[in-house]
Amino acid sequence: MVLEHLIDISLLVFLAVISVALLRIKDLFAAVMIFGIYSLTSASLFMVLAAADVAFTEAAVGAGISTILMLATLSITGREEKTIERKFKLLPLLIVSITGAVLLYGIRDLPPFGDAGNPAQVHVAPRYIEQSPVETDVPNIVTSVLASYRGFDTLGEVVVIFTAGLGVALIIGRRRRLPSKKEASSHE
Amino acid sequence: MIVAAALAILVAMSMAIVRALLGPTIYDRILAINLFGTKTVMLITLIAALAGRADYLDIALVYAMINFIAMIAVLKFFEYGSLGHAGSDGQGE
Numbered sequence: 001m002v003l004e005h006l007i008d009i010s011l012l013v014f015l016a017v018i019s020v021a022l023l024r025i026k027d028l029f030a031a032v033m034i035f036g037i038y039s040l041t042s043a044s045l046f047m048v049l050a051a052a053d054v055a056f057t058e059a060a061v062g063a064g065i066s067t068i069l070m071l072a073t074l075s076i077t078g079r080e081e082k083t084i085e086r087k088f089k090l091l092p093l094l095i096v097s098i099t100g101a102v103l104l105y106g107i108r109d110l111p112p113f114g115d116a117g118n119p120a121q122v123h124v125a126p127r128y129i130e131q132s133p134v135e136t137d138v139p140n141i142v143t144s145v146l147a148s149y150r151g152f153d154t155l156g157e158v159v160v161i162f163t164a165g166l167g168v169a170l171i172i173g174r175r176r177r178l179p180s181k182k183e184a185s186s187h188e
Numbered sequence: 189m190i191v192a193a194a195l196a197i198l199v200a201m202s203m204a205i206v207r208a209l210l211g212p213t214i215y216d217r218i219l220a221i222n223l224f225g226t227k228t229v230m231l232i233t234l235i236a237a238l239a240g241r242a243d244y245l246d247i248a249l250v251y252a253m254i255n256f257i258a259m260i261a262v263l264k265f266f267e268y269g270s271l272g273h274a275g276s277d278g279q280g281e
Contacts, residue, residue, distance in 0.1 A: 003190070003191055003194055003238065004238060006194065006195075006198070007194060007198070007231070007234075007235070010198045010201075010202075014201065014202065014205060017205065017209075018205065018209075021209045025209075029214060029217075030208075030211070030214075030217050033208060033217040033218065033220070033221045034208055034209065034217070034221075036221045036224075036258070037204075037205060037208055037220070037221055037224045040221075040224055040225055040228045041228075043228065043251075044228050044231050044232065044235075047231075047232050047235055047244070047247070048235060050239070052243075052244065052247050055247070056247060056250065056251075059228075059251055059254055060254055063225070063254065063255075063258060064254050064257070064258045064261075067258060067261075067262060068258070068261050068262070068265065071262065071265045071266075072265070075265070140243070
């Protein structure tokens with residue numbers, strides 16, 4: 001138990017250090033690399049919380065695709081961040097502090113973490129735990145919920161993601177194809 | 189034993205972060221993120237051992253593959269400036 005706490009605290013400290021460094025760094029290529037590390041750290045944190053599917057998505061999207069997309073952007077925009085004049089502004093600090101204080105106050109109303117009597121634990125979860133192996137024959141309960149009980153929901157999400165990917169491919173892919181065609185005709 | 193392994197992995201992770209933050213050249217940072225990905229894989233296997241769940245090991249394997257593919261993509265991008273480049277002799281056309 002002490003070891004798990006040690007892992008939790010270390011990962012959170014890593015996140016804090018990386019976030020501050022990301023804000024201060026000027027080399028954008030380095031920022032992209034460090035952002036990949038941030039993503040992997042938060043994926044580990046999701047893993048500690050036993051949310052394997054979330055961790056997997058974070059690693060694939062955050063550390064994988066996002067890094068490539070940001071590198072693609074960097075190849076167009078250039079690698080150095082423009083230096084802006086830093087002035088101390090009172091109003092943003094005030095707004096952020098008040099929002100943070102309100103959120104901390106709101107945390108007090110939350111049920112204790114991991115409590116068996118939480119609303120999330122007593123609503124439909126017992127049925128999934130008891131019936132999902134019988135009803136769906138899927139060994140992992142989360143997978144059975146995503147792929148069977150909420151199958152249509154997941155199908156809708158996949159359609160949305162597919163459409164988004166198609167749109168991005170149609171927008172970005174066109175510019176890349178023109179030079180290669182010219183290149184191919186020049187080879188002939 | 190498992191405590192020693194956890195401490196070693198966490199120390200290695202923090203050293204990789206330090207290298208990624210300081211790293212004077214691009215290759216230091218690329219190597220640091222690659223190392224950090226490998227350490228993430230090891231941390232997940234450690235969590236699998238701690239939680240007693242063997243199915244986490246599959247996820248560690250998938251992480252290793254993602255890490256490998258992402259690293260190839262980053263290096264290829266850094267070398268050629270695009271992912272569609274077929275190499276120097278244009279065999280992909």
